[in-house]
Amino acid sequence: MSDEILPGATSPTIGMPQPEAPTPGAPAGGATSEDRAASMLRRIATGEIGVSVLAFVLALVIGGILIAAVDPDVTKAAGYFFSRPSDLLTAAWDSVTQAYSAMFKGAVFNPDAATFQQAIRPLTETMTVATPLIIAALGVAVGFRAGLFNIGAQGQVILGATLGGYVGFAWHLPVGLHLLVALVGGILGGAIWAGIAGFLRARTGAHEVIVTIMLNYVALYLLSYLLTTDAFTIPGSNQPTSPGVDESAQLPLLLGDWSRLNAGFIVAILAAVFVWWLMTRSVIGFRFRAVGSNPHASRTAGVSISTTIVLVMVTSGALAGLAGAVQILGTEKQLSAGIAGSLGFDAITVALLGRSRPLGIFLAGLLYGGLDVGGRVMEAATGTPIDIVLVIQALVVLFIAAPPLVRAIFHLPDPTAPRRAKVRPEPVVKGASA
Template sequence: MAAPAGGGLVKDESSATVLHRIFSGNGLVAVLSVVLAVILGGILIAATDEPTVTAAGYFFARPMDTISAGFTAAMNAYAALFTGAIVNPQAEDLTGMLYPISETLTVATPLILAGLGVTLAFRAGLFNIGAQGQILLGATFAAWVGFTWHLPVGLHIVVAVLAAIVGGAIWGGIPGFLKSRTGAHEVIVTIMLNYVAIYLVQYLLTQPAFQRPGSSNPISPLVDDSAMFPQLLGPDLRLHAGFLVAVAAVVVVWWLLSRSTIGFEFRAVGANLHAARTAGINTTRATVLVMVIAGALAGLAGVAQVSGTERALTSDIAASFGFDAITVALLGRSTPWGTFFAGLLFGAFRAGGVAMQTQTGTPIDIVLVVQSLIVLFLAAPPLVRALFRIPDPGSPGKSRRRTRRAAATASTGGAA
């Protein structure tokens, strides 16, 4: 009878530990950060709603009027955000119903790819703030191959993708090399390379090799049809095969970090550079290699823009994807699949924000505010834990309680 009693206690203790990790871990903090941002965004929506503002004029006489109007305004805005990002049940045909989710996945594609580049660098202890420039260089290489080389269907898009990988890898490898050889801080180098990439693309678009014939605007010729990603849901929807590339990239990065020797070296360098060097890991090679791969992933975001939606190179083709990718990586807790779902969330915000503005008149800037609030709460996890009374898994008090429970379990088992 003694063994079952002790085993049951150990099993209960193990189950309690697992549940505690789930409800006190960083993943829950990230989810609650989004919830808090949405709640505060709803308050801002109510504050900009005219009926709510009018009702607030006699708040102390009938407070429920203000509360009801504000709640209705927030719910209508978020309902429009949902229908503009996920599905529109009131659409006349299937294409109209699928248009919102198609736009969400299309916008999320470069966010996921660039976010993976930032995530991979984070796991190696590096801050890749240069995804914007890496996207631009990847887009530049892909566009040049797309409108200059005339290759067969199938081969052309593969070559364009490889060119984007090379362009992004070069731009990511520069700060990695400087970091490993000279100790130059990668944050400063990557930020400066963003500006170099922007002005480099602007210069190239004024040259005959890149400027569209007969046009004085800084825009490249259209890439060939053979260099475009196939449309996944037909010609009326923008979702393209670049999304599948993004999913494949998530799987590859997950395998790289979790199952490969190189990924182990990356994580070891990120955990403790000096300990990794003492253990025999070539930290110089790891630093360069991780930034090369991170740049290549961001370069894929560039080809997703050129060969997926834009079809031509412009100086603003990267939009703000490079900077938003940092937020995506933070929200994803620097994990490949977390980055994937965070990219989908931000893609939904972008796609649904337009519908929210057109249907309810809510300023689209509210979406940017919500995104900014998410970053704010992610940067202050103790605040989120305090608001929701979530225990810190690394607190000294918890460690002492674990020790006491383990001792009690051991003594109980021994007594039995």
């Protein structure tokens, strides 16, 4: 057969990239197993998980610098740095390692403990602190995924704790039923409080950020007022605290009296599974995500934006209210003005840190709880200011919220940037005219 190209015909080889010849012993796809492994590692390092891990490492490094800067031994050694520089480096290293070692022992595992129970008690304490954080952060994440900024988790946690606690100490029901009704009371409290903001946004266009922030203050002062009434205070007591929750309404302990870890942790796991199913497997969750992605297209497709906004806020508030109920029924067991602490605001941080995904939120909640618990132990054991832990938490959120900054610091490529195709020389066809 002639190798010449017929007039008017085009060659299927000229001007088209040709596949590379497979390397001997390589898979049929043309890429070696080493290439695929390197590509997978690159995707992990430059993806959300890799950036989150690097952000945490970077925050620990900066936190270590701050720990060394405030240590008196390091400051003393810095005074004669030029005569003996090794003393400064040694003091800084000892300061940072001792602080982080104390944090680890206080949050995860204490190898110096006398018994196994005492050794793992820090981990159980981390799980206890993280439980309401995870549940509340899941509620905040539902709003984020739907394009709504529910900044009112604090007020919704307070209302959930208020109604759940009231049912727990004022009603006297059989064991099992009492706990269930108290949890439902907390869910209703948070759902109603967030539903107010959702209704105002849907009917009047009032921005949910402003409304929920104002409702936070209303909830706080409402609880303060209720703790001055006879229905919410102990008879004959002048203290602004409620009676203790009945044992029939308390979340049972999971490991016995030596640990505070209670069944609320199981509730947190179930809540994470529920949010995963809601947002990825249900029709209503698809509507939530569609409205958050493009409300105009959703309206064109027949989705009621007003109804969806209300449902999103009610769902978000219900989870925050459940967190408040778990807090009082499992850990505090008594209403006070500071029952919520900064739980609702920390939940926003955890939701951002977990990128509004249930698994990410679960892990971020454990991390945040560990920093909280371990930070207090670090302060007591080494004298390091607890503010350093707050700085680390803030830095983690800062770096998580700015992936390009983390990639620039570690010189990582942007996975969303288009990759340039390799240009190969065109093959020469035998017999083709110039």
